[in-house]
Structure formats: C-alpha cells, structure tokens
Amino acid sequence: MNATITPACKPGDYKSDVKPIWCPGCGDYHVLLAFTRALAELGRPAQEIVLVSGIGCSSRIPAYMSCYGFHGIHGRSLAVAAGVKIARPDLTVVVASGDGDGYSIGGNHFIHACRRNVDITYIVMDNRIYGMTKGQPSPTTEPDFDTALAPGGTGLRPFNPLVIALASGANYVARAFAGNPQQAGALIADAIRHPGFSFVEVLSPCVTYRPDQKAWKERVHPPPVEATDDPARAARRLMTDDGFNIGVLYRGNRAPYGPRAAAVVHDLAQFESEFEF
C-alpha cells in the first residue's frame, strides 16, 4: 500500500452534498456518521477509498460520501468490491449492505467472500426488514413478526450472519450499534485496518417498519470477554450470543487473498510460440 496519509482529516471531509432519502430517525444516518468518523480516523484521502453497495436503504450510502462510490445491483456488491480490490490493491475498498441485500439475494457471495478473504471490509446495516420495498421479512427477521407478505410471521429461524461469517473464513467479525456512532466508527476503522475480509454487522434500527427496534439502545452491551483469534472459541461464543454483544468478537490471522504478481512477460509474442508448428 502506498497510502497517502493526510493528517487532520475531519469526518465532514468524507460527506457529499447529496441529501439522503432515508426516513427521519433512520439508524443509517448514524452509520453514515460512523463511516465518516472511521475514514477521518484512518486519514486516507477520499479519492483512495472506494465504497461499493448493492440495493436497499443502506446501499444508498455511497452517494452521501465524498469517496469513490459504486451503487450496483441487488446482492452483488461483494463481487464488485472483490474485482476492484484484486485489480487495484492500492485502494481501500469498503462494502455497505443490508440484511436483505447481503444475507438473502447476496448470501452466496457472502459465504465466498469470507472464504476468499480479499482485503476488503463488509459493513452490513441490519434492521431485520426490507425497508425500501415497504416492510417484508428478511433473513434476520424474527419468525413471528407479522407482515403483509408473511401474515403471522415466516415461522423461519433467523439467519445468524456472524456464525456464517466465522464458519466461512472471515478474518474479522464484529458487531456495532448505529445508536453509538463513535463506537461504531471506531469498530469500522479497526475492521478496515485489519487485513483480509473483515465483517461488521451494524444493528441499525428501522424506525418506520420496526419501531420496536427503538428499544435496542436498552439491549446492547459490551461483550463479556475480549476478542479471540481462536475460531473454535469464537464459534462457541457466537452460537450462544444474545445478538446484542457490541464489539470485536473474532480477530483472525489468516493471510489475505494473494497480491497480484509483477509482470514477467512484457511481449505477448512470447505466448505465440505455443501455437507455432
């Protein structure tokens, strides 16, 4: 990395002049604030950062920031980000997603991104609902949550993204809470600094379709113990976790996806000899 460190960056430097479309009181405003705080803490110039997203309320975030952004299609942000980072290892690549985009339509990419361990950071704003399409159940919605699409609830056990991430090979697993942007920003910065695929689940309340989530601020708490680098211990903790432990839960030391090799062939004619006869 040939990162240019610009001292005295302020969170405001990473905000754009585009006005968010989010509902008043949406947790994503705080995630935006946490993002800008994290980038200011890291101090990389905005032009060396790429923020990739998919589709959903959370995925609108790139337009609201001053770094390079890519707002793609539903569920595929991790693939776009892997392409950016593998072709351009000099850039800092961060992905923003939501529980529908990241865990449902993009679920397969989530598993393989963890496994591939490219040095990118994945921030999922989880509000346990499809907000942009007006309130359908997502993979993390509680089984008895009543919606128009699933009257009486889905009856399905919620997806546990942190356990999936760990089992699939993510190199860093943390949970943040949008209601504490200072702490969330510090966690995002830590995740970006950590090599390999870093995953941060951010509990980000949807005040419109999930007003019950306003109570989250009473439920969140620090994890009872320090982060571990032992996947077996982390697995046990995550399987028994109440879903509201806020902090770093696993900090692995797996080598990231290999860097690009330097060119050793400078003239394509060298490849032609295999065809000559």
Add this chain to the structure above:
Amino acid sequence: MADDPVSVSVALLGSGGAGVLTTGQLLLEALCRAGWNGLLTRSVGPQIRGGEAAALLRLSAQPVECHSGGFDLLLAIDWHNADRFGSEIALHPDALVIGDPSGGAAPAAMVPSSARRGDLRCAELCKLHPEWRANMIALGAAARLLAIPDEVLERVIDDRFGHKGEAAMAANLAARRAGAEAVAGFALARSPPPAQANHGKRWLITGNEAVGLGALRGGVRFAAAYPITPASEILEWLAPKLAQVGGSLVQAEDELASVNMIIGASYGGTPSLTATSGPGLSLMVESIGLATAAEVPIVVVDVMRGGPSTGIPTKSEQADLNIAVYGLHGDAPHLVIAPQTIPDCLLSTQWAAFLAEALQTPVIVLSDQFLGQAQGAIARPADIAFVGRRLRAEPAGGAYRRYALTGTGVSPMAIPGTAGGQYTADGLTHTERGVPTSSAHDHAAQLDKRRDKLEQYDYGQLWATLEGEGDTAVLTWGSLTGVAREALTLAANRGVRARLIAPRLLAPARPAAMRAALAGVRRVVVVEQSHGAQFHKYLRAHYDLPADTRVLQRPGPLTIRPTEICDALLAERAA
C-alpha cells in the same frame, strides 16, 4: 469451370476416454507439418468417460473454415454409442469404413451400402501388446490412409509423448506401425490433394485460445471465471497468461459474481473480460445492464451451445442471438460482436476489448462451440492497433460530471485514485454528476447519450464481411460464414454468382451500411443455426430485405453444409 475445393474428410470415433480427440489433434498436427491445412472439430456426448466421442477432421491444400458435404473415411476405435451421432456424420457413398469388429457393429443407418469396409483389430492387438494404446493404432491407420509421411507423424508423437520415456515411445511407434500395416490394402476413393511446402508462419490454434490471445492483445488484464462448457478453455488459457503479464484471473462462485467482479475491476481502471455460455449469460444479463447504465467497459464472451436451459452443452448452436441483442431489461444499448472464423475469434475479441474501452460499454462476443473448440491451421494473425484506451478524466477543480453530455456521448471517466474525480457509478437513473434522479428530463438525456455514443461511432469495414457480387446474397453470421464462403465457391463453379453478407457487428444495427451492401440484391438466402430463425427475425427487425428472401435454418448440432447452401442458391437461380 474451376474445381471445387479438394479436400479429404475423416471422422474418428470411439468411447470417451479412448483417446479419439488426442488422435485427432496428433493427426491434425502431423498433416499440417506435412504441408496441408486442416480443421479439427469435436462432437462428444455429455459423459467425461465412457460416452461417445468423435474427432472430425478435414484436410485440404487451402485454409479450411468448415466441414464438407461428407466424410471419406470413418475410423472407429469402437462402435460404442456410435448411433448417437446419427446424421452428424454423413458419409460419402464411396467412403471407407474401418472399425474393430470386436467393438460392436457400425450402425447401419450411418454407413451407405456402397461403402467399403475394413477391419482394424485394436482390442485384439492391445491384448497381445498390453503396452499399446488403441488410439495409437488408429492414428497409424488414419495417417497411412492420408499419406502422411511416417517421419512427420513420428516426430509429432515424439513431441507429445517423448517425455514419457523410451519404452512408452517404442510402444506408441509400434502401435502406429501396426495400424498402418493393417490398412495397407486400402486407399481412399479421393486422394488427398498435393501438400504445399511454403505456407509462411502458421499457427495451430483453437477458437477459444484465439479469443484469449485477442483479449490480451486488446489490453484485457483482469478476468473472472466460472467454469462452463464449452467456454472454460478460454479462461484456462488466460489464467496463467494474465498472471504473467501482471494481471489476474479469479475463479468466482457463480456467473453473477464473475460478471460483477469484472465490472468492479473495470471501474477501477483495468480492462476486464469474462467468458461463459448460454446458461451463464442468462445469469449475467442484469449486470450487463448495470454496465450499460453505469457506463463501465466490459467484455462478455458467450461460446454458444445448444439451448434452451442446459440444452446440449457439448454441441454448437446459434440460438443465443436473441438474448445477446435483446436480453437486457430497459432500453440498454450495448455491443454484440460475432467472430466468424478461428482467426476472427482473435480479431473480434481484440476489437471488442478496444470498443468496450473506447465507448465505455459492455460488449457481448458471440462465439460458438464449433468455433471455440475447433482447432485449425491459420496464418499468424497480424498485429493490429486495437488496444483499449479509455477516455480518462483528470478533473481540476469544480464539480466533476462523470456522465457529462458530450458531442460523442462518451464522457471522460475518472479512475479511483484520481483526486477530484470522485463520483458514484450508479445503476439508478442519474444526473450528469451521477446523482440518483427520477426526473423524466435526466432519464431521457442519459438514454439518448448512451444510445448516441454507440450509434454515432464509425465502426469502419469490420462491421461485416462483404464478398462476391451478383443479385443474390447469402446473409449469415458467426461460424456459418465460413460455410457460406465455401458454398459461394461451389455455386460459382456451377455458374451462379452470389454475394456473402455476414455482419460481425450485430448490435447496434447498421441500417445505412446494410442498405449499401444489399444494393442491387433481388434475392436473399438467410442461413442460420437456430430453430426459431432468430437471425432472420433480427434482420427483419432492423433491415429491409427483398421480397424474395428465403431461410435455410435448423437448430444445432447438425451443421449446415456448404453443399446445402449451394443447392439453395442453384434452386433460387432455377426458380
């Protein structure tokens, strides 16, 4: 009257894993080294081992772009499931059929009653000499019948197997001799044409390899891959090469990921490509639309196979034209380019990479199984100047407008890392700055821009192959271009002149250029390999065709033969 192209055609048959395709490759290499030209295609069943496999080889003094009307020699290591080839392998009435009587009987429907027959007891010989391989016996027999000099063949065998040690080589050569001796009493009804000594620098290359080299020549330095028949060889060829030139290839978890990875890499400034077949293209179309909207250059190669659904993965068809041209939702202009021959796989892919960068657009390259897995001798393709160059932005103060409305429709693109160029690439309808909008005005402005940049560009002569003259034209595309070219020669030898019009650029359509190409044409024969006459309907949608337009069309995998097109032209004239 001129002679029809003189050639000899050989079909080698055997169970999958028996080494038929290797035999075909060795035979092709030997005959090319001996001074002929040749084309080798494959037709195989779905099984990896134990299915049916055919290597179809045509030898000629001239460059070969297609198969002829029939085969002169059918040589079977065994007859296991040979009936499944049915009419794919049509024999001349005076063909020679050589097979192992212990390996079953030749399917009656396949062998004309007038054909001559001979035995090649591969199984028995291999039982006597356990170190021999049946396909080496078959190789020796076929090479003798084609009059390939022994020393040329033995050198080819040595190049391929010499590393396996002296004992293995001795066994291969002994098996080769036994095969040759077994057919000593036979000769082909048609002798091979005289070999030629001076061909200049030639390559033996497959269409899929040519696509890979074309991509590199065009500047592609990133590829994402998901395995699929019959496109995987492109990706396997590129994997080590990209690493050596400082690029990279990533195996993705699916085609949704592979296409989005190349979009990401290209957004980062690296010319990027993926290759797939119909099922993969179906998964990619949503993302190709994103590349259109966000104006990210990418190249997607579709090596077409039989469809719909899983279809016939191992055999050729031209039925992905509709999805390639019309498959994207919304009004999503993009380029579709179809290579016509093996060397054109190189040229067209290189052109595609060049155009993708120049026009900041996705390009779909429509190859097919016939071309992709065909191996042929070609003259070394010249180096051409198509190396992708993207119009880059170096913003200096003020708000950068990524999607600025310009005269050409192409807007300078800022690459991440460029200070002051920050913008969000977006699949949402956006303003010139890239900010999401739902305004009718902005929507129309960006739709116009993306259409105009492709419509206004000067694609030059490469848009189509235009040959011959006369008031009758054969209109075709892709791998049937070579077939039509030979049909025109056959027709000319019978006093009927016709034109060949084969668009390489299928989207956007070029109405003015097609009008000029069709000037004076009163009769058209449309030739295509699709059940639904997709090409004919495409032509009808975009171009004015004469009232006397006929369609010669059928689905894959039964290749349309030059003789069929020639017959259609003669019938047109008679009518």
